[in-house]
Amino acid sequence: MSTNIVQIENLVKRYGSLVALDHLNLNISEGEVFGLLGPNGSGKTTAINCMLSLLKYDKGVIRIFGEEMRPDNYQVKQQIGIVLQNVAVFDELTVYENIDYFCGLYVSDKRKRKELVEEAITFTDLNDYRKMRPKKLSGGLLRRLNIACGIAHKPRLIIMDEPTVAVDPQSRNKILEGIQKLNEQGSTIIYTSHYMEEVEQICTRIAIMDHGHVITSGTKEELKKMIKTGETITIEAVPLSPENLADIRTLPHVFDLHYEEQVLTVRCTGARHNLIRLLNYLQSQDIPFGQVSSELPTLNDVFLEITGKQLRD
Amino acid sequence: MTVFKCYMKILRQNVGMIIIYLGIFFSVALVMQMAAGKSENSLYANASIDIGVTDEDQGVLAQGFTDYLGSIHNVIPMENDPEVLQENLFYRNVEYIVQIPADFYETCILGDTPLKVTKVPGSYSSYYVDQQISSYISTLRTYLAAGFSPEEAIQGEKNEVHEPVTKLSSDSASSDLVPYTYYFRYIPYLFLGALCYTMGYILMAFKKGDIQKRMEASAISVRRQALEGLLAMGVIGAFLWFLGILGVAIMYGNTFWGSPLFGYYMVNTLLMLIVALSLSYLIGMFIPNSNILSGVANLVSLSMCFLCGVFVPMDVMDKSVLKFSQFLPVYWYEQVNEILSRHHTLTPELLRKIQVSMGIQMLFAVVFVCLILVVSRYRKEG
Numbered sequence: 253m254s255t256n257i258v259q260i261e262n263l264v265k266r267y268g269s270l271v272a273l274d275h276l277n278l279n280i281s282e283g284e285v286f287g288l289l290g291p292n293g294s295g296k297t298t299a300i301n302c303m304l305s306l307l308k309y310d311k312g313v314i315r316i317f318g319e320e321m322r323p324d325n326y327q328v329k330q331q332i333g334i335v336l337q338n339v340a341v342f343d344e345l346t347v348y349e350n351i352d353y354f355c356g357l358y359v360s361d362k363r364k365r366k367e368l369v370e371e372a373i374t375f376t377d378l379n380d381y382r383k384m385r386p387k388k389l390s391g392g393l394l395r396r397l398n399i400a401c402g403i404a405h406k407p408r409l410i411i412m413d414e415p416t417v418a419v420d421p422q423s424r425n426k427i428l429e430g431i432q433k434l435n436e437q438g439s440t441i442i443y444t445s446h447y448m449e450e451v452e453q454i455c456t457r458i459a460i461m462d463h464g465h466v467i468t469s470g471t472k473e474e475l476k477k478m479i480k481t482g483e484t485i486t487i488e489a490v491p492l493s494p495e496n497l498a499d500i501r502t503l504p505h506v507f508d509l510h511y512e513e514q515v516l517t518v519r520c521t522g523a524r525h526n527l528i529r530l531l532n533y534l535q536s537q538d539i540p541f542g543q544v545s546s547e548l549p550t551l552n553d554v555f556l557e558i559t560g561k562q563l564r565d
Numbered sequence: 566m567t568v569f570k571c572y573m574k575i576l577r578q579n580v581g582m583i584i585i586y587l588g589i590f591f592s593v594a595l596v597m598q599m600a601a602g603k604s605e606n607s608l609y610a611n612a613s614i615d616i617g618v619t620d621e622d623q624g625v626l627a628q629g630f631t632d633y634l635g636s637i638h639n640v641i642p643m644e645n646d647p648e649v650l651q652e653n654l655f656y657r658n659v660e661y662i663v664q665i666p667a668d669f670y671e672t673c674i675l676g677d678t679p680l681k682v683t684k685v686p687g688s689y690s691s692y693y694v695d696q697q698i699s700s701y702i703s704t705l706r707t708y709l710a711a712g713f714s715p716e717e718a719i720q721g722e723k724n725e726v727h728e729p730v731t732k733l734s735s736d737s738a739s740s741d742l743v744p745y746t747y748y749f750r751y752i753p754y755l756f757l758g759a760l761c762y763t764m765g766y767i768l769m770a771f772k773k774g775d776i777q778k779r780m781e782a783s784a785i786s787v788r789r790q791a792l793e794g795l796l797a798m799g800v801i802g803a804f805l806w807f808l809g810i811l812g813v814a815i816m817y818g819n820t821f822w823g824s825p826l827f828g829y830y831m832v833n834t835l836l837m838l839i840v841a842l843s844l845s846y847l848i849g850m851f852i853p854n855s856n857i858l859s860g861v862a863n864l865v866s867l868s869m870c871f872l873c874g875v876f877v878p879m880d881v882m883d884k885s886v887l888k889f890s891q892f893l894p895v896y897w898y899e900q901v902n903e904i905l906s907r908h909h910t911l912t913p914e915l916l917r918k919i920q921v922s923m924g925i926q927m928l929f930a931v932v933f934v935c936l937i938l939v940v941s942r943y944r945k946e947g
Contacts, residue, residue, distance in 0.1 A: 304782040323787075330784040340775035344575045356567035357783035401779070 255318075257282045257409060257440055258303065263312030265298055265464075272298040273309065274464035280442060280457075282408075285435050287455030288444040289551060295464035296444040297337065300413050303442075304334060316409065330358055333407030333439075337414045339398045341386050348373070348382040351400050358405035372404035376430065392423025399427065403434060410434060411442045416450060428454050448551040460555055467558050472551065479557040480507060481549045482522025485530055488515050489542030496537060503529055568780075568790045572797030575770050579763045583805075586762070590755040591812060597747040613638045614690045617659035619645040622669040626705070629719035630665065633701050638694070650683065660685045661694050670715075674706055743824065745817045746906035752809055752834055753875055753895045756841035757866035759805060761848055764798070765858045768849035802842045809834060826905050829919060833901045836926040840894045843933035850940055874899040894929035897922040 258280035265273040273295050280286045288296050301307040303314055305323040314321040316328050341350045351369045359365045373379055376396040386394055395415060403410055412431065416424045432454055435441050445451050451458055452472055459469035468478060482505075492500075497511055500518065505526055508519040520526040527546050534541055616638045620627050634640050641659055643650060653659050664681040672678040680698060684691035704725065708718035771777065771794075781787055810831065813821050821827055848865060852858050870876050872886060873895035879887060890896040900922040904915050911919070 301778075304778075306778055306781055323781075326784045326786065329782060332782070334779060334782050336775040336778060338774040340773075340779045342571070342575065342770050342776065343773070344578050344770050345571070349574060353567060353571050354779065354783075356570075357780065357785050360567075 255282050256280065257317055258442070259313075259315040260299070260303070261313045263299070263302060263309055263314065265295075265302060265307065265309040272464050273302065273312075276312070276461075276465050278459060278466060278469075280440065282440050283435070283438070284457050285431065285441045285443060285455045287451035287458040288442060288461060289446070289448060289451050289458055289555075290444075290461035291446055294461045296461055297413055298464070299461070300411055300442070300444060303411065304332070305329075331408040333402045333405065333410040335399050335402035335410065335412040335415045337417060339386075339394050341394070341397055341401055343386050346383050346385055347378055347389070347397055347400075350386070350397060351404050354401040355404035358407075368404050368406060371406075372400040375403070375433070376400040377426070390423075392419050392426070395419050395423060395427060396430075399430065403439075407439065409440050409442070413444050414446070415443075416445070416447065424450070448555075452551055458551070460551075460558065462555075462559055468554075475551065475554045476549045479549060479554050480521055481519050481553045481557060483520045483526050484547045484549070484553070485518045485520065485527055486515065486545045486547070487518075487530070487534075487541050487543075490514055490516050490534065490539060492516060492539065496539065499537075500530065500533065503533065506530075566793060567785065568793035569797045569800075572767055572794060572801075575767050576763060576797075576801060579766055582762055583759050586755055586759040587808065589758075590751055593754075594748040594751045594812075595816070597751070598744060614660040614688075614694065615639045615641060615658065616694065617641050617643040617650065617653055617662040618665065619643050619650070619662070620665045621645060621667040622665050624669060625715045626674065626719070627665045627669045629715070629722075630669075630701065630705075632719075633722070634663070634697075637697060654683060654685060657685065660688050661691050663698070673702060674709060742906050743820075745813055745821055745830075746902070748813055748816065749830055749834065749902050749906070750875055750899065751870075753837055753841070753873070753898055754866055754870045755809065756805060756838050757845070757869060757895075758862055760802065760841045760845040761862035761865050762858065763801060764842070764845040765849040765852045765862060766855070767797075768846070769852055769855065769858065798842055798846065802838050806835060806838045825910065826908075829901070829905055829911075833898060833905070833919075833923065833926075836923055836930070837895070837898045839930045840898075840926055840933070843930045843937065844894070847933050847937050847940070850937065869893055869895045872896075874903075879903065894926050897925045897929075 256279045258278065260276055260278040263273050263276040264271070276295070276299055278299075288299065290296050298307065302309045303316065303321065305321055305325070317331060319325060319328050321328060342353070345353060348369065351372050352365065355365050355368055355372070359368060373382055376399055378393065378396055378400060381389060381393060381397075386397060389397060399412075399415060402412075415431075416427055419427065428450060431441060431443065435454075443451065443455060455472070457469065457471055458475060459466045460475070461467065468475060470478070491514060492511060497509065500506060500516075501509055505520040506518055507521060510517040518526075518530060527544070531541075531544070616634055618631050618634065618640050620631060620642070631640060631642075638661075641653075643653065643659075643662070645664060650662050650664075654662060662683040664683075666672055666681070673680055680702070682695070682698070684694075701722065704722045705718050708721050709715065713721060771780075780790060813830075821830075824830075844865075848861060852861060873890045873893050874882060874887075875895060879899065882890075887896075901919050904911075904919055908915060
């Protein structure tokens with residue numbers, strides 16, 4: 253059984269009448285890539301800021317590495333790396349100087365720091381840009397520099413708050429690969445995002461947040477099993493009458509359907525032959541149809557079913 | 566010393582701007598000092614012109630009058646031939662021609678007939694010569710009317726004219742300004758301009774994005790970071806102050822170091838530097854982007870310098886403006902500077918004035934520091 257390196261109990265943070273964190277409870281084990289998923293305003297960043305002691309909270313306890321997290325607990329802070337949502341680097345310093353500066357906030361030994369900075373540059377593949385200033389870097393390179401600044405001191409726990417916002421797909425993949433590599437090297441990672449694909453791709457465990465508390469948590473498989481939707485079938489260019497729709501609704505395992513502009517979306521519980529049954533019905537009624545697709549449930553479906561709204565609302 | 570070094574690295578980006586401010590400061594101080602070095606008396610003496618004189622009288626009074634003109638201007642004796650006179654005037658061999666008639670005493674001294682003069686049209690110097698002649702004739706007339714002989718009248722007039730003139734200064738103190746007066750008068754511009762720009766630039770860099778968050782979450786305490794920042798500011802300020810003092814040492818050498826008041830100058834500039842540092846830090850906290858940084862730095866430094874007697878001497882400034890200026894720290898710096906530049910020794914009363922002005926400068930610095938603390942706290946809690 254792995255140890256919990258982050259324990260959050262009954263965390264409450266209010267901004268006047270607005271409750272940003274509502275009795276938040278979280279346990280994160282060593283070695284995990286823990287995804288904190290939720291729409292904008294769900295409390296992810298507030299939770300991160302409280303964990304880092306950047307925000308005072310009204311109630312609750314935060315323990316990191318078994319110690320209570322306080323603004324002056326520098327022993328704990330020493331072992332944490334952060335990659336924040338907004339790129340936090342100096343435009344006036346070069347790539348190398350930036351990484352060296354932020355690493356210097358944790359490592360005072362000059363020789364050791366030099367080695368660490370070199371490793372971070374290699375890790376983020378910024379070797380060709382080491383003498384360039386951030387203003388000359390593309391969005392993707394800038395994000396990589398932002399990550400390098402956060403991880404250069406080799407922290408045990410890395411907190412990443414939406415590190416891929418406004419990044420092109422190629423750079424995003426590179427960043428995600430890097431995060432997985434960091435995890436393989438032994439770092440525990442807390443990763444917040446509202447991009448469910450990313451979270452699905454890299455996180456070993458996921459907590460879905462809304463209105464300042466965790467709605468549900470588990471591995472992606474566990475989360476998907478929690479919901480009714482097992483399969484979503486979409487058929488395009490299919491002319492259907494109200495009678496046809498009523499018939500489809502009565503097919504086995506179908507629990508929801510949506511029909512608009514000749515596109516039929518049918519949600520079924522997890523069972524075999526749902527698609528075959530639906531196509532057989534259309535053939536028996538001599539109804540023509542266009543493109544057909546069948547999808548397994550996504551985290552968005554999980555979120556949709558639990559909260560009744562889309563993840564990106 | 567990570568934070569300290571970062572301040573210095575960011576400062577490196579501003580070296581060009583600091584050099585520009587230093588260049589402007591040294592140039593203005595040097596030019597103004599050189600211009601002020603030429604006394605008004607010498608300028609007046611230099612305003613002598615070439616005057617042609619034709620003497621038909623050849624008497625004692627006419628000779629005395631010619632000698633008088635010769636004591637001020639360059640007198641060129643001439644033949645009383647209209648063609649020759651006109652030619653000399655046309656080619657500007659002379660600017661002014663005086664024709665003394667044969668009966669000079671009767672016509673010009675006893676009678677009211679003015680002397681016949683010809684001058685270059687539009688020449689300003691000619692007006693002064695007119696006044697000098699008129700003044701001389703009227704003095705001579707007075708002496709002669711009082712019963713003096715022509716020789717005695719000429720001698721009396723001579724004594725009167727060569728009596729030394731004492732120019733009174735508006736504040737009745739000595740008008741002998743020390744040579745480095747203008748140098749120290751302009752120093753606030755250097756401090757305010759350079760520091761507002763550099764502090765604004767550095768603070769803006771640290772405020773950008775989530776840098777502050779990243780630093781707060783790091784393993785170095787916020788207190789230590791602040792102390793390193795303060796140290797960096799102190800070093801930047803001390804460097805600027807050192808350059809200022811080095812400048813005066815190079816330009817004026819022993820004249821400055823030998824002055825019994827040089828210590829007061831040092832303390833006064835140091836206080837001004839502390840005020841400029843705290844003020845520029847306070848302003849830097851509110852600067853949102855680099856586009857307005859340069860404008861704000863110029864606005865603060867120039868407006869304060871214009872209002873507080875840096876660029877315009879306080880003597881000629883409107884009293885209502887000066888009343889307003891008292892609410893600005895540079896005014897009190899200039900007060901001390903004015904006293905130091907006009908006196909070689911300090912009376913107890915002057916010393917008290919200096920202490921009060923320096924104390925007010927310190928108070929300004931304390932107020933600015935308090936405002937910095939309040940704003941920082943408000944922002945952190947907000």
